[in-house]
Amino acid sequence: MNVRMSEVAVGDQLPELSVPLTRADLVRYAGASGDFNPIHWNERFATEVGLPDVIAHGMLTMAVAGRVVSEWTGDPGAIVHYSVRFTRPVVVPDDGTGARVDVSGKVSAINDDGTVKVTITAKSASQGVLGGASAIVRLPQ
Template identity: 65%
Template structure:
């Protein structure tokens, strides 16, 4: 994929949306890599005991999946110079062989100069918004 050029963008430019599948095995691998081995992220019994409907994805895992829209769009992970979100709902990950899907879309919300743009992201799983105020600043070629 060719990185977008700053001068080609306008406020309102839509990024190509992406779907990111999430399975229990992904959460187990993420737990090992991150050191966050809280059982609510892989053990359904424990998740239900604390009042959750099922196992939930790590918030930082969800955040990382959403920013992949930008790193794939630019072709350069270092192009993302700022990124922040508010966690609004967890991603519920059933153990059904399918798991969950995080649907991510984005649009350019501001041209900031110095080849930087602000992008507002939307992340939805099971029809519900899972990240709020998901905003990134991206430096483009």
């Protein structure tokens, strides 16, 4: 999108993003990240440790949520700080459909140092999965 600082106002909504996650996505992420914890691929193990089913990797969920900002800016390098709190796992059933993570963002502040704060909301199955999610972005003038 390549948004510019002069075009941004507090309260602006970022274009929403909806990202499907399947078990195959979890396997690919495990291979890329080296995180082969069985809670991310083995339903029996996941339920034995008290989870409702296999869950997505937290860092994968964080990456998916960050896309709402990087797609809005058109430049992932514009993000100078990004933080989240993991509040609920993304459950990924083995049903051919998987899960969906719905992400939205809102400009919550324009800072004196020329950066913009974006507050991020991420939901799966209509429930929040991240808390306190925000990014600080440096946009071109």
